[in-house]
Amino acid sequence: MKSTLNSIISKQKWLPIALANMVFAALLAIVSPVFLTLSNFQSMLIQSGVTAIMAIGMTFIIITAGIDISMGAILFFCSALFAQLLQDTQSYWLAFSAAIACATLLGTINGVLVTRFKISPLITTLATYSIYRGMAIHLTGAQNIPVPREMGFLGNGKLFGLPVPIILLIVIFILGVYLLNHTRLGLYAKAIGSSARSANESNLPVTKVTVAVYAIGGMVTGISALILLARVGGLQSGIGIGIEFTVIAAVILGGTKLTGGSGTIVGSVFGAFFLVLIDNGLNLVNASPYIYDIVRGSVLLAAVAVDRLSAKRQESRLIQIKKQRLEHNHATN
Amino acid sequence: MLNDNNTPLLSFRGLTKSFSGKTVVNGVSFDLYPGQVVGLIGENGAGKSTTKNMLCGLLEPTAGKIFVNGQLVEKNEGHVHGISAVHQELSLFGALTVAENMCIGQLPGSATKINWKKVEEIAQEQLDFLGIEIDTSATVESLGAGKQQIVEIGKALLHADKVLILDEPTTSLTAVEREKLFVLIDKLSTRGIAIIFISHFLEEIYRVCDHYIVLRDGTQVDSGLLANVPQRKLEEMMVGRTIDNANVQHSQPHGGEALRVEQLSSADFKDVSFNVKQGEILGIAGLMGAGRTEVAEAIFGLRPSTGSVYINGVKTENRTVDSMKQLSACYLPEDRRTNGLFLNRPVRENLSAAAIYRFIKQGITKLGFAGESHVSQKIVNDMGIAIPHIEVRVDALSGGNQQKVLLSRWMATEPKLFILDEPTKGVDIGAKFDIHTKIINLAKNGAAIVIVSSDLPELLNVSQRILVMRRGKMVGEFQREAFDSVKIISLAASSNDKGEGR
Known part of the structure; x- marks a missing residue:
């Protein structure tokens, strides 16, 4: 029984975080009567939308054993570009398309740098994080720029009775799941993360795929940027600071390994929900705003520790098997 | 069988490889016919791996010629000519499934829609052909070394199925897995696949091979029909040089x-x-x-x-x-x-x-x-x-x-x-x-x-x-x-x- 549970979890890596969501939600429902209201749920979903969408992109990157620290900076740059262009030209379409194109381009630059110079993605994107954020500040002259009221539609508006950010999340989620599980890009990404050496030996398009996943990461960050901008109501200098931590935490909580090779989109989205759930819980019990970060960090640490422990158990089991094989070998020889 | 048995599938003449002036393989020649299993033997550093890499197209020979079906090959690209190699370090993806691993080189369906049903079919068919039961949806890292080896062989034969080179395939296998591999080699050989088996376990060579090539210090010492050579002779050819102990003055162990x-x-x-x-x-x-x-x-x-x-x-x-x-x-x-x-x-x-x-x-x-x-x-x-x-x-x-x-x-x-x-x-x-x-x-x-x-x-x-x-x-x-x-x-x-x- 226990072994079948283990094997299910090892195949469906998103299950633990889904269960954690349910358990924690049930707990909150008992503690607070406000929790189970529709409006609370809707606001949680909207809150998680921005990070969940980015987490979908980040999942692809981490599956190739990469990482993108610069996502928060891309988010900020896009918001700045959009707000500035809208203010200068009053053209929504121009601002929209320029922002998304630019986000994709910045992601692509990350990918090109990582593949071209074979520098660790951590260092590369740490550098571009600084560059992108600096460029954005340069662009706007460090001004706060308000966006017109009708932009709010993207953040709070409804379409077919559903909040727009949720619709966007669902669409990107479906696309992401399809891309990861049914296209060559998805399979190659997993392969590269599983063994870069084998990927090269098998003549897989390693460079193309790696650049593509960073480009995807950039693009979804662009979409998130617009949603966030719409919700906040204008460009502020604090936008996007530290968001990459939340995004990476969501992906890791969702069961994707930092070492690459395997991971699921569902898990990452559940991971993003979970982080919002924690915030919500802290909010409902009137916790001090200062402990939010401490709790988030601790949760991430705990999740990684649990994963590490189970991996270690499996490792020692493998050593045990190896020992038995060796003895068996002696016996049969 | 596609080939008649009179033309060698693969022949090589005077294969030589030098790295920055140092010759590591010097003049290796052989004719490989369909269904033959050839043991490429020699001590560590005798040039077996370099020879293998030249045959499967990873290294370009400094000199020498390679013929496939009697045709001179200008640039050996291995799998294009039906030659595949299973290296000591397998080129598998641990996190991917058996089926994904086998088909990743040539995925059925389009780039935007992989035909997963076909992938399963191809993998299952190949495993059936090899006569091994492995769950095609299992991840490769969950398999033992023996099964991983089989998956790699299956993968290799999907792309190139005329000549198969196995480099020290038994080092990480248990006795049972080894025997299964040998049975598989026998089977492949009866289907007309020519196999080059690299090993320094001489018992294994005698178990699966019918011909042999002995390398020593990069040169081909001998080759021929295995049945004509006793194991002792083969060992002597591998070790070769007589050892001159005369000039070594040992002290007697003294003290505790x-x-x-x-x-x-x-x-x-x-x-x-x-x-x-x-x-x-x-x-x-x-x-x-x-x-x-x-x-x-x-x-x-x-x-x-x-x-x-x-x-x-x-x-x-x-x-x-x-x-x-x-x-x-x-x-x-x-x-x-x-x-x-x-x-x-x-x-x-x-x-x-x-x-x-x-x-x-x-x-x-x-x-x-x-x-x-x-x-x-x-x-x-x-x-x-x-x-x-x-x-x-x-x-x-x-x-x-x-x-x-x-x-x-x-x-x-x-x-x-x-x-x-x-x-x-x-x-x-x-x-x-x-x-x-x-x-x-x-x-x-x-x-x-x-x-x-x-x-x-x-x-x-x-x-x-x-x-x-x-x-x-x-x-x-x-x-x-x-x-x-x-x-x-x-x-x-x-x-x-x-x-x-x-």
Whole structure:
């Protein structure tokens, strides 16, 4: 029984975080009567939308054993570009398309740098994080720029009775799941993360795929940027600071390994929900705003520790098997 | 069968490969017909892998010709010509499923829609063809080494199914898995696939092959029909050179016991016991993967083990390289480039690293390393390390000079016990002789020395006693008077466990 549970979890890596969501939600429902209201749920979903969408992109990157620290900076740059262009030209379409194109381009630059110079993605994107954020500040002259009221539609508006950010999340989620599980890009990404050496030996398009996943990461960050901008109501200098931590935490909580090779989109989205759930819980019990970060960090640490422990158990089991094989070998020889 | 049996599937003439002027393979020729299984045999470093890489298109030969179906191949691209190779290190993706691994090179369906049903079908069909039951949806990392090997073979044959090259395919397999692999090879051969089987387990060669090619020092010693050659003859051809023991003046082991190992066990070896006296040189022979390096590492606490280790009769607890250094014992690892040397630092620092405290006696008042340069220069002169000056970075040195640097570094601490793992691997003949002389002199001066080596002539030449390990166990012991290379090889490579020589 226990072994079948283990094997299910090892195949469906998103299950633990889904269960954690349910358990924690049930707990909150008992503690607070406000929790189970529709409006609370809707606001949680909207809150998680921005990070969940980015987490979908980040999942692809981490599956190739990469990482993108610069996502928060891309988010900020896009918001700045959009707000500035809208203010200068009053053209929504121009601002929209320029922002998304630019986000994709910045992601692509990350990918090109990582593949071209074979520098660790951590260092590369740490550098571009600084560059992108600096460029954005340069662009706007460090001004706060308000966006017109009708932009709010993207953040709070409804379409077919559903909040727009949720619709966007669902669409990107479906696309992401399809891309990861049914296209060559998805399979190659997993392969590269599983063994870069084998990927090269098998003549897989390693460079193309790696650049593509960073480009995807950039693009979804662009979409998130617009949603966030719409919700906040204008460009502020604090936008996007530290968001990459939340995004990476969501992906890791969702069961994707930092070492690459395997991971699921569902898990990452559940991971993003979970982080919002924690915030919500802290909010409902009137916790001090200062402990939010401490709790988030601790949760991430705990999740990684649990994963590490189970991996270690499996490792020692493998050593045990190896020992038995060796003895068996002696016996049969 | 696609080919008639009169045209060789693959033939090669005078294959030669040189790296920066050094010829590693010289003039290998053979004709490979459908269904043939050819054993490519030779000692470590004889040129088997280089030959393999030329045949599967990973390396371009410096000279020589390759023909496929009688047609001259200008540029060998391996799988294009139906030649595939399964390398020692498998090119699989652990996190992906069996089916995904097998089909990843040529995925059915379009780039935006993989035909998963077809992927399953292809993989299942291939596994059925190989006659092995493996769950196609299992991840490769969840499989044992034997099944991983089969998946790799299946993957290889999907792309190129005329000639299959297997490089040391049995090293990580259990006895049962090995037998399954042999049955599979037999089956592939009856279907007209030609197989090149690289191994130094001669029993395995006789079990699966019908022809053989023997390489020694990069040249083809002999080839032909296996049935015409007794195993002993083959072993002699592999070892080749007669060993001249006359010029080696050994000292007699004098003094007490320097090292005693009792019942040492770990995941890779079991119940290993032996001892070495002061002034004695003990060789440990065995094939790659026999557990020799692991034993050495366990003695120095580099891997967890059970059992006891005594240094000069005193039992050791919680061994580390540093605590062993306090006991005047040192270990020179097999892979000196990654485990021993500071590659991007100058020779001077590499020489002083282990005895650094000798040079910083000045303490705080006078920072710096008094006498370091002077001592390093002296060592360089004494050891005959051929470098322009002692500030040369170690990665610029030849293998032989690197090994001398590593050996000298530890000699500076004046150890009483050396464990040397493959001390002359990748070292040219001249430096090899120098190192052997140093080792013998060290023993004469009272040090106890353990040499782990895959180079049997080296062990025969230098050591006073040889222990043989096979698949994690000590299986034999030979005194110098009773040294017999053929006996030692067959003991190390045999697949039964009857001890000999004890």
